[in-house]
Amino acid sequence: MSELLSLAESVVDRAAPGESVEVYVARGHETEIRAFDGGIESLASATSAGIGIRVLLEGGGEGAAGRAGGPAGGAAQVGNRVGFAWAGSLDPEVVEATLADARDNAAYATPDPAAVLAVPDGVPPAHLDLWDPSLAATPTQAKVELALALERQVRSADPRIRQVDSADYGDAGTEVAIASTTGVRATTRRTSVYVSVSAIAGEGTDTQTGSGFSVGRTIGDLDPDRAAADAVERAVRMLGAGKARSGRTTVVFDPRVVSTILSVVSSAFSGEAVVKGRSWCAGRVGELVAAPGIDLVDDPTDPRAYGAATVDAEGLACRRNVLVADGVLQGFLFDTVSARRAGKAATGSAVRGGFSGTPGAGCRALLLQPGTKGPAEILAEVGDGLYVQSVTGVHSGVNPVSGDFSVGAEGLVIRGGALAEPVREVTVASTLQRMLASVLHVGSDVEWLPGIAAGQTLAVADLQLSGT
Amino acid sequence: MPSQRPPDQAPAGGAPLIEGDVLERVLSAALVPGAEMAEVFCEDRQTSGVVLDDGRIEELSSGRERGAGIRVVVGETTGFAHTADLSERGLLEAVEAAASVAREGGARVRVAPLEARRAASHRSDVLPSDVAKPVKLELLTRADDAARSTGAAVSQVQAAYGDSRRRILVARSDGVHAEDDQVRTRFNVVCVAAGDTGMQTGYESVARTVGFEVFEESDVAELARVAAARALSKLSARPAPSGELPVVLAGGSGGILFHEACGHGLEADHIVKDASVYVGRVGEMVASPLVTLVDDGTVAGEWGNFAIDDEGRPAGRNVLIDHGVLTDYLWDWLRARKEGRASSGNGRRQSYQHLPMVRMTNTFLLAGEEDPDEIVAQTPHGVYVAKLGGGQVNTATGDFVFGTTEAYLIEGGRITEPLRDANLIGNGPEVLRRIDAVGTDFAMTPGTCGKDGQSVPVGCGQATLRVTGVTVGGTAA
Structure with a gap:
């Protein structure tokens, strides 16, 4: 860790007068094992490292600056010009070239008064234990055995399971250091471990699929039994599925689906989307954006969250941000640039896609505050509707800007307050805005799923089901 | 059209990524007892990009990644x-x-002599790295101006330019030694x-496996106007219908229909695991007789084009469905070897940090004979799709x-009101049988295909076609 920070600092120290520099250095190790048909199909193990450098040139442009050929010539504008470069190596000569590239890129950007680096704001990072030192020392054979056992368990669980197309074990350890000329000095590290399995059930000519997984920060956190049982149950209970009649219906979403939907909803709470006019929540702070009683919080300091983190992607402390309280929009998540543009303070919500990406504002650990009812109670209350166990086409059928929502769905009919026959090849559709306003029940069964949002059973009224 | 360099001309890439004698020593070390095949995949990728957003040149970026992936295959197990x-x-550390x-005790296999073949799909007249940055910026500001002048209701524009140069080298213990230089x-x-x-x-895009000369054929201002018009027309759009309807897909609207309805299901990794609806169906009618589907990595300049795949195999043209009859699957080396056949040139990987797997290249439906306007005119009621987004498939079901x-x-046979975005859902073999008209107006579109966590550039193509019934997932009853 300390050598990563030293490396970052050594680059920061090379900032020229009139320059601000931010350096993000990451190093990781990962293992991926796939079991198939009683053996190991593949075993991959690797270490990688890289660096991302942002250079800000102070003051309005001379020479190359500004919108080339555009109406606003460079010299009249004030603000900083930002350039970025990255490399998948920490070799000194590569780092040197990367700094030079970032510097050269900066000369061509539009001067922007909001383009500033993060400045430490005095908020102390939470004390979180996100690193399992024993992971790297765990023999590969033990990890191989986990994948093999998972595959065996699913194959033998039910005679209708006719294939396990993959049973995977994976782990990763990532260390990050961030330093800047504005005083940021931050390090963070985390480990993550998962098992996942994909099963195919068959009966006659009918084929259905189901998947299960378990995630954690240590091998001890994993629950392979649950992953296996999930994959088997989800595949087997879909056997015999047919299409359903089109019509309006109440939908009860599985926790995994809710996590996916919340991840899409979350882009409306990004301060970056707000200041750039891409959020349907812009200008609505203080208004009802969800059903009364709905509370939505992004809290990366909650150690149970998969996305838990001590510092954000600019090195500021992560913190708890309330987005929606009793259905009323409270505010947005800001990185430093979007905060400056909105006239707000950064909320420690910068995210980036590793060393090759630049920071933006986003969620890490969204949680819909749980209600008091479990899944069975919710089904009983709903009475009749559709239970959706998985969705497809979220990237092609959900538009986070307009809110239009249309996804492929499979699941089970809810009849008389209980799960009945399986349904496939249908879609459910609404808008994200209408769905948030139409939440009937929020389950108590919170699951801390991989990704940026937890999930629990959720009942939403009045979606359009499209089938036959 | 850009002139093309002859394929035997060496790329302007300079020295080999790794010298031949080093490769032979590394492969010898990797071919441990019991190993059937060892492979070094080396990649040097340089990218640059510019993003204009909210009226500002917000980010110029450049990146470089260089490294090697070592694969050792022992029986049914791949070490990487x-x-x-x-x-x-x-x-040698990666080899270790x-x-x-590797399991102990197998017979030692000898490394076949390496014969270098520098294939060079390098068809870039103007290397993007030779183009001055202000020239790239000007494309963005021109697109921004064009989009904003399309209508007062255009409230935000993001334009992005990107280029990449990917030099790869594949050396394998079975004697393959090939290089490629891919500019996109x-x-x-x-x-x-x-x-x-x-x-x-x-949204609108252009993406080609060529250099900066792409902008001689493609006008970014026109592209921006198309994207803006698309957003503007949807402001007055009504909710898409709900339920099963005839659907006409415009020529070049995406071709994603075939990518999802059968492309993925014909990838041999799904086939050998019995995880595809197309298992065991070669020789059978799996589609309407109007359907002839081809996957072709050799189409010069298309987004899924290359000279060699990421296992060193030359790109191929493979007919998958011929007049409705399933003729073959797509193969990489690993899955082809099980069947005792050759790879079809479809072994691809996102980067040197990934294992190769079976992937599509440019996948397209050959054009038919009908007038596209007639196809619409002969559709009394339905949905006309001018542009598709992405898709997803469960190959097993x-x-x-x-x-x-x-x-x-x-x-009434006429295109009328715009519709809001929606997903359509269908079952691959059923939808393929329901194609009852294919037009003459063939066009390709670029896309990014994601599979098992890896993204690769692909092309999709089709002419105007009609599906007699597919479920439209809108909100209008």
Whole structure:
């Protein structure tokens, strides 16, 4: 860790007068094992490292600056010009070239008064234990055995399971250091471990699929039994599925689906989307954006969250941000640039896609505050509707800007307050805005799923089901 | 059209990524007892990009990644490791990790002599790295101006330019030793339009496996106007219908239909695991007789084009469905070897940090004979899809979805009102049988295909076609 920070600092120290520099250095190790048909199909193990450098040139442009050929010539504008470069190596000569590239890129950007680096704001990072030192020392054979056992368990669980197309074990350890000329000095590290399995059930000519997984920060956190049982149950209970009649219906979403939907909803709470006019929540702070009683919080300091983190992607402390309280929009998540543009303070919500990406504002650990009812109670209350166990086409059928929502769905009919026959090849559709306003029940069964949002059973009224 | 360099001309890439004698020593070390095949995949990728957003040149970026992935295959098991250290020592360390899966006791196989073949799909007249940055910036500001002048309701524009140069080298113990130099250039625009009904988005892109000369054929201002018009038209759009309807897909609207309805299901990794609805169906009618589907990595300049795949195999043209009859699957080396056949040139990987797997290249339906306008005119009621977004498929069940980003109602044989975005859902073999008209107006579109966590550039193509019934997932009853 300390050598990563030293490396970052050594680059920061090379900032020229009139320059601000931010350096993000990451190093990781990962293992991926796939079991198939009683053996190991593949075993991959690797270490990688890289660096991302942002250079800000102070003051309005001379020479190359500004919108080339555009109406606003460079010299009249004030603000900083930002350039970025990255490399998948920490070799000194590569780092040197990367700094030079970032510097050269900066000369061509539009001067922007909001383009500033993060400045430490005095908020102390939470004390979180996100690193399992024993992971790297765990023999590969033990990890191989986990994948093999998972595959065996699913194959033998039910005679209708006719294939396990993959049973995977994976782990990763990532260390990050961030330093800047504005005083940021931050390090963070985390480990993550998962098992996942994909099963195919068959009966006659009918084929259905189901998947299960378990995630954690240590091998001890994993629950392979649950992953296996999930994959088997989800595949087997879909056997015999047919299409359903089109019509309006109440939908009860599985926790995994809710996590996916919340991840899409979350882009409306990004301060970056707000200041750039891409959020349907812009200008609505203080208004009802969800059903009364709905509370939505992004809290990366909650150690149970998969996305838990001590510092954000600019090195500021992560913190708890309330987005929606009793259905009323409270505010947005800001990185430093979007905060400056909105006239707000950064909320420690910068995210980036590793060393090759630049920071933006986003969620890490969204949680819909749980209600008091479990899944069975919710089904009983709903009475009749559709239970959706998985969705497809979220990237092609959900538009986070307009809110239009249309996804492929499979699941089970809810009849008389209980799960009945399986349904496939249908879609459910609404808008994200209408769905948030139409939440009937929020389950108590919170699951801390991989990704940026937890999930629990959720009942939403009045979606359009499209089938036959 | 750019002139093309003869294929035997060496790329302008300079020295080989790794010297031949180093490769032979590394492969010898990797071919541990019991190993059937060892492979070094070396990649040097340089990218640059510029993003204009909110009226500002917001970000110029450049990136470089260079490293090697080592694969050792022992029986049914593949060991893999990668390194960013291309020295002989770095490579041997990765070999050690990759070969650790090898079981003891097998017979030692000899490394076949390597004969270098520098294939060079390098068809770049103007290397993007030779183009001055202000020239790239000017493309973005021109697109921004064009989009904003399309209509007062255009409230936001993001334009992005990107290029990449990817030099790869594949050396294998079975004697394959090939290099390629792949240059790709892309440009895309996303517009937001705001009105009384909220906001809508429009997207358009160009992406080609060529250099900066792509902008001689493609006008970024026109591209921006198309994206803006797409967003604007949806401001007055009504909700898409719900239920099963005839659907007409415009020529070049995406071709994602075939990518999802059967492309993925014909990838041999799904086939050998009995995880596809197309298992065991070669020789059978699996589609309408109007369907002849081809996957072709050799189409010069298309987004899924290359000279060699990421296992060193030359790109191929493979007919998958011939007049409705399933003729073959797509193969990489690993899955082809099980069947005792050759790879079809479809072994691809996102980067040196990934294992290769079976992937599509440019997948397209051959054009038919009908007048596209007639296909619409002969559709009394349905949905006309002018532009598709992405999609997703479950290869084991065949159920797939694909999304619209520009669609209209068809009423009385005429294209009428615009519709809001929605997904369509169908089952691959069923939908393929329901294609009852294919037009003459063939066009390709670029896309990014994701599979098992890896993204690769692909092309999709089709002419105007009609499916007699597919479920449209809108909200209008």
